[in-house]
Amino acid sequence: MSLKRVRKVLDAHLTKRALVLRGALGADRNHFCPACENRIVGFYRFGNTSDWGCPRCGSSPRERLVNHLISTQVLRVPENGSVLHMAPSELSLVRRFSVAREYVPADLEPANYTAARAHRVDLMTLDDVGRFDLVYASHVLEHVPDDHVVLENLHRAMTPGGEAWFLVPLWRKPTEDGTPDMTAREREQRFGQWDHVRQYGPDIVDRLAAVGFEVEDIAAxxxxxxxxxxxxxxxxLFRARKPGS
Ligand SMILES: [Zn+2]
Structure with a gap:
């Protein structure tokens, strides 16, 4: 862990403790976490983001965004359908997606996701056809070697009318792809994390549209x-719909 990351984690821990203490002392619980559905005093800071983590469940702003959009029925979990949940680390969403007829939590390295009982799925070689009504992939696409291949595989694996919900780290510049010869250190410097092979910009919508998705950009x-x-x-969140019934 880098020194910068240690500082961030320590700082988050301290601000979280302060929030728990304020709650215990009777401070007004005028915030609400849509991930764990608790009323809370506020959210703890992480790095440069002041309202980052829920002191009760640790949810991030993006995890809460998805929960909020489901609670307000902007997004719908297909209860009679099949859900592919990649990198299932957000347990609030494991709970919400588990109501589906078929729920498939999955990752290239399932041992990292034992709480969700993940299966091994390599999106580069996924060969399902017309199976999934919902695909959820948060902070996944920036890790895959060839995102065009992965998006084509996902599009084919989905039912007509099915939806994929994507979240990725974004910057304001156009998307930049790494090259296979980049070292982990170079990737960390250029894309912010050693295992990120690209950094997306707003033109991610073009990459989603290029394989046939209808794309809606839902910003907090x-x-x-x-x-x-x-x-x-x-x-x-980018909602990518496969055209069809
Ligand atoms: Zn929470």
Missing amino acids: SSLNPADRSREGLGDR
Whole structure:
């Protein structure tokens, strides 16, 4: 762990303890976490983001955004359908997706996701056809060697009318792809994490559209400001729909 990361984690721990203490002393619980559905005093800081973590469940702004969009029925979990949940680390979403007829938590390295009982799935070689009504992949696409191949595989694996919900780290510049010869250190410097092989920009919507998806960009900044601050919502979700019935 880098020194910068150690500082971030320590700082998060301290601000989290302060929030728990304030709650115990009777401070107004005027915030709400849509991931664990608890009323809370506020969210703890992580790095440069002041309203980052839920002191009760540890949810991030993006995990809360997805939960908020499901609670308000902007997004719908297909209860009679099949859900592929990649990198299933957000346990609030494991709970929400588990209601589906078929729930497939999965990752290239399932041992990292024992709580969700993940299966091994390599998106580069996924060969399902017309199986999934919902695909959820948060912070996955920036790790895969060839995102065009992965998006084609996912599109084929989905049912007509099915949806994929993608979240990725974003910057304001156009997307930059790494090269196979980059070292882990170079990737960390250029893309912010040693195992990120690209950094997406707003043109991710073009990559999703290129394989046939209809894309909707749902940003936390477009939501009601009162909800946004009460629930500590952040980030943006790309809803990619496979045309069809
Ligand atoms: Zn929570």
